[in-house]
Amino acid sequence: MSRSIDTRTRREIVDVVIVGAGFAGLSAADRLVSTGASVMVLEGRDRVGGRSYTGEVAGVKVDLGATWVSPRHTAIRDLASRVGCTTTSQFATGRNVQWLAGKRREYKGTIPPVSPAGVVDMARIQMALEKLVGAIDVEAAWESPDAAKLDSISFGEWLDKKRALPSTRALMTLISKVQWGASPGDVSLLHALRYIRAVGDLNHMLDVENGQQQDRIVETTQEIARRLAQTLGDRVVLNTPVRRIVQDGQGVIVHAGSATIQARHAIVTVAPAHRADIQFEPALSETAEGLTKTWRMGALSKALVAYKTPFWRAEGLSGEAVTDTGTVFITFDVSPQNGPGILMAFCDPRVFDGFSPELRRARVLDQLAGLYGDRAKEPIDYVDHCWGTDTFAPGGPNPAAPPYASTTYARALTEPHGRVEWAGTETAGEWAGCMNGAVLTGQRAAERVAQRIRKESEK
Structure with missing residues (x-):
């Protein structure tokens, strides 16, 4: 089981310290442990999973963060299978709904x-x-x-x-x-x-069929991370934000609250913007500093609304809708196989995050009624999550890099900083922005560090 670090001043020594217990950090730890390396994963939140986060509505576990996997996402699918998580097809049967330019229409296919x-x-x-x-x-x-x-x-x-x-x-x-x-x-x-x-x-x-939205994880995506963390046991330490990393030619010292962890190498998996929350000694290069300042995180919010039944299906609707006005801009049917009907709504944080829970709920229900009729105003449960105002490492799903930020600073995404390697879905080539990319970058960083450790041991 993961644990919280002792609040008393303490010092631990491992081969590799990993910052962040999302898919990249946990995958890196998993790979390094398989090589025989000693590892500690430090996570600032009170949970693992990063931008995968499980909520509950009407007694059903739902994804408040990352949700879908494609048939081509073999790394995350292999990991899910290994820890006993299963997939289910995203429901897409029936007509979709669009509300564009003030008009409601129903249609078939991906593009309205x-x-x-x-x-x-x-x-x-x-x-x-x-x-x-x-x-x-x-x-x-x-x-x-x-x-x-x-x-x-x-x-x-x-x-x-x-x-x-x-x-x-x-x-x-x-x-x-x-x-x-x-x-x-x-x-x-x-x-x-x-x-x-x-x-x-x-x-x-x-696309849904054969696309990025084809399948969901029945147990939720965060459950994959939870089960992987369980295999790592007390190597995963929660409620321990890293604030300072000091290194020299011999190793690194990671300061996390009152604790210090000495290691040969470190892997930092936080998003580029959140690297700025850590003090590095020696300091990051100007390029790497520029990356933290310009690759700011976007913001996206989600609401999940439960009904006694997925009533829209009886009307021949898929539960998928797009709209260009108001709070909600896309919906999907994420109802369980046997249970209530659940609509997942993506919400624009500009007209959502700053309002009370009651007003957020009212705005979502009002829009759903416009898309699916008055029955949408009669939910049995509701839950939402605003990633832009998250209490730790806010923002999502991906960086919103403005003009000039990529050609000027993006090479710092993966360039090592001495004994510090970088991972995280933002650092991926193929599958950047996906859970699949996060897993692959964690494995890649682990292999690089393992190779460096082997070379050092041969000297």
Whole structure:
């Protein structure tokens, strides 16, 4: 079982100290333990899982954070299988709902139907995006052809230059809010292209069947992390935020509250912006410091609403909806196989986070009623979570890097800082932004550290 560190001043010695008990940190620890290394994982929160977080509504465990896995997410799926977690298909049977430009319509397929001109325009913009995506170096987007030019404008400015129609702009805004927790104008074009390339293409990013939203974890995604942490036992220490890492040619000393941990190497898995919460001695390079200041986290909120039954299914609706106004902008049906009906709603933090729980609930129910009818105003339970105001390491789901931030600072994502290696989904090439990417980067960092330890032992 994971534990909290002794509040009395203490000093422990291990081969590797890992900062963060999300999928990257736990995967790194798991891999290092398999090599025989001694490891300690320090987590500032009172739980493991990072941006995977289990909540409960109407007695059903639900994902308040990371939710879906694709058939191509083999690393996280293998891990889930190993710890006994199972998948279930995302429900997508029936017609979807759109509320765009003040009109409600029902439709089939991934992309909401618009006017004939809108359909042509959406295809035109998608083709232009895919052409740019194809030239991106997924492992080092900032070294791609024309990287400086692509990083000099925002995704929104590019849409303006392409004269995207309002309907196309609305859909691209929805994508931007979900992926980066920000509007297109807040994200550099290069950054947007990197994330699209990292997941394969735009279709894979958006699709349910054979796409990123195909499957959910029955037990919730955080349960994977919990079970992995259990295998690591008391190597995982909770409620222990790391505030200072000092290193020299012999090793590192990590200061966490009143405790100090001496190690040969460290792996830091926090998001780039949260690296700024740790004092490094010697200090980070100017490039690495710039990364922490410019790669700010986006913000995204979720509400889950439970009903006696998934009543929308009887009306031939899938529970999937998109809207360009109000608090809610996307919904999904995440009802259990046998149990209540549950709608997951993604909410815009600008008109959600700063309000009382009662007002947040009222706004969500009002919008759901517009999408699914008055029965949506009669839930049996409700829960929400605002990642932008999270008490520890706020923000999500991914960084919203503005223009110039990638070509100037992104190489510091993975460049070691002496004996400190970096991991976390933001540092991934392929699958950046996904749980799958987090697992892969943890394993990669562990292998690098294990190799360094072997070389040191041979001297």
